[in-house]
Amino acid sequence: MARKPLAESVFDDLLERVIDGTYAPGSALPPEHDLAASSDVSRLTVREALKRLQAQNIVQIRRGLGTYVNPAAQWTDLQAILRYASTTADSPDVALRLLEIRRMVETGAAELAALHATDEDLARMEEANIALRAAHEVGDLDAVTASDIAFHDAIFRASANPFLPVILGPLSQLLYTMRRATSSFPQVQEHAIEHHQVVLEAIRTRNPEIARKAMQAHINQTYDDYEHFIHQQQRHQEIT
Template sequence: MARASLAESVFEEILERIISGTYPPGEFLPSEGELAAATEVSRLTVREALKKLQAQNVVQVRRGLGTYVNPSAQWTDLQAILRSATAASASPDVSLRLLEIRRMVEIGAAELAALHATDEDLARMEDANAALQAAHQAGDLDAVTTADLAFHEAVFRASANPFIPVILGPLGKLLYSMRRETSSFLEVQKHALEHHALVLDAIRTGDAEVAGKAMQAHINQTYDDYEHFIHHNDQHQEQR
C-alpha cells in the first residue's frame, strides 16, 4: 500500500511536469534513475508510475530510446485531459475545441428536447432566460454566465437522454470560464438573449428539425462572437 501510494504521488508529479511543460510533448522523459533521484523514490516506484502514464497514453516507451511524451490529443484519461486543458484554458485552440463539442452535442440535444420537453422543462428554460435578462440589466457578469449555462442545462434535461449532461458535465469549469470571457461584452449578452428565446420557441413547436436549426444558429453566433470579440482582440494585444 505504501509503495502504491508513493507510485501515485510520483505519477501526479510527473504528469504535472508534463502539463506545465517541464517535460513537453514530443520529447523524452529523464531516465528512470534520474526520475527516481528527482522524486526521492526507488526506480521500482518510478516504473509503476510510468506504467500508469503509459496506460493513459500520456507517454509511450520506445525500446532502446526511452519514454516519450505524447501530445495531449492522444491521451485517453479524461481527468488528465481536463487538467491539461484547464492549464491551457487561455489558448484559442481550447476554446475552439469546446465550441466544436458544443456544436455536436447541443444541436442534437435541442432536437431531442423538441420531441420530449415537458411543461416543467419549458418552465425551467423560461426561468433561465428571465434570470439572464435580469442579470444583463443588472450588469452582473457572474449571474449572466450562470443563467446562460442554466438555459443550456435545461435543454439537456429536456432531451430526456441522461447521457448528454454526463458528456458535458466534466467540462463545466472550462465552459464557465469560456462563457464568462465572451459574456463580458454586452453585445454578446444581447445575442445570447435573442438566440435563447428563439431556441425556446423552436423547442415549443415540437419539431426536431426546427429546434436543431435554431440551436445551430445560436452556436454559429457564438463562433462569430468568439472570433470577433476574443480571438481578434487577443491577436491585437499580441501585436501591440
C-alpha cells in the same frame, strides 16, 4: 491522511511536469535512473509510474531510445485531460474546443427537447431567458453566466435523456469558466439573448429539425463571436 503509494506520487509529479511544460510534447523524459535519483525512489517505482503514463497515452516508451511525451490531444485518460485543461481554461483554443463539444451535444438535446418538453420545461427556459435579459441590462456577468447555463440545463432536462448531463458533468467547471469568458463580450450576450428566444420558439414547434438548426445556429454564432473578439484582443496586444 494516508500517504500516496510511491509510484502514484512519481506519476503525479511527472504528469505535473508534463502539464507545466517542463517536459514539452515531443521531448524525452530523463532516463529512469535520473528520475529515480531525483525522486529518491527505486527504478522499479519509476518504471511503474511510466507504465501508467504510457497506459494513458501521455507518453510513449520507445525501446532502446527513451520515453517521449505525447501531445495532450492524444491522451486517453479523462482526469489527466481535465487536469491539463484546467491549467489552460482561459486559453482561446480550449474555449473553442469546448464550444465544439457543446455544438455536438446540444444540437441533439434540442431535437429531443422538441419531442419531449413539457409546459414546465418551456416555462423554465422562458424564466432563464428573462433572467438573462435582466442580467445583461445591469451588466452582471456572473448572473449572465448563470442564466445562460440555466437555459441550456433546462433543455437538457426537457430532452428526457438522463445521460446528457452525465456526458457533460465532468466538464462542468471548465464549461462554466468558458461560458463566463465568452459571455464577457456584450455582443455575445446580445446574440445569446436573441438566439435563446429563437431556440425556445423552435422547441415549441415540436419539430426536431427546426430545433436542431436553431441550436446549431446559436452555438455557431457564439463560436464566431468568440473567435472574432479573441482575434481583436490579439491584434490589440500586438499593437501595444
